[in-house]
Amino acid sequence: MNQVLEILGTTFIILGALLFASGALGLVRFPDAYTRVSSVGTAGGIGIILVIAGTVLLTPSVSNVLKAVIVVALQLATSAIGSIAIARSAYLTGVPLYKQLFNDLDTDGHVTHEGETDRYEEDIDSANSADSADGATGSADVAESTPQGHEPHKNPHSTA
Amino acid sequence: MIGVDVAIVILALACLVSTYRILVGPSEADRANAGDLLFFGIIGLIALFGVRAESPFTYDILIVATLVGFLSAISLARALTRGKR
Incomplete structure (x- = not known):
């Protein structure tokens, strides 16, 4: 016992x-x-x-x-x-809460440090604008190329 | 008795850790909180030393210590807000 x-x-x-x-x-x-x-x-x-x-x-x-x-x-x-x-x-007395450094729901999980969110959003904006500029130039290329592609088709018809 | 010795070592390490948090804690609430944990550790150490020394007065000391620890936590919380509730 x-x-x-x-x-x-x-x-x-x-x-x-x-x-x-x-x-x-x-x-x-x-x-x-x-x-x-x-x-x-x-x-x-x-x-x-x-x-x-x-x-x-x-x-x-x-x-x-x-x-x-x-x-x-x-x-x-x-x-x-x-x-x-x-x-x-x-x-x-206003003790600050812990700032979350990592948010899964926001912009597929990039690290956004405190005070760097604006810079990061600018990066996103510049990346988006670069993508859209590439798309615009690509479409411009297509638009430029398609008349050249169509003109040989059209020109024989028009000339013929 | 070897278990009591091991527990004394673990509690002493925990008290050292809370002392570190008292020294470097960034806010005053951290320091008050670490002081609370340090007081709990001292209560446990009193109980374990009472077992080792086979003293009959350990539990009287423990009753007084828990009451004083409660009062210290409440008064620290009151002092953090400068007397405002």
Whole structure:
């Protein structure tokens, strides 16, 4: 029984620590204040709850279990509220959202950096105008060539 | 007990990472958020050190620490907006 409790407690502690580490990884790697708030609020709260449950399983007694239930309830309630309060204050102070660098729906997936969109649209316009100019010259070539092609047909008829 | 040691190392690394975010965070909200995570890490470290030291007072400290952590998060969020709600 004691062995089973020890194995269960160690598993809970390691799981909680790994969840907490994933929250810290999100804190480093996420690009935005709001996404960092989300990673801290979920992973931090659940990870600490798992660690405390594991320590209770390692040192079981009645008073420890009662106090740990109080701690888990407080942690469940307060970590989410703290995260929401910090995210709301970030929104109120005008922390900028993460600018999306890559839009699949817009102009078949070219990279449009911040501030370069105008240049990129100019590139698109110049490319389109170049295409239309090529098409115009091509049609002009066709229009020039077709009379020359037709004239030998017409001229024999007209002369004949 | 080796599991407790491994968890202590992982939590200490997470605390170091959140300290890095406090130092270089671009906005104040990032710093407040990283401080929140650092406080959670300290709570977990207190619990794990209590297991290692076999102290009977760990859970009393944990109750006080969760309450203080909640108050610190709320007051940091309040201080970011300069008292405006």
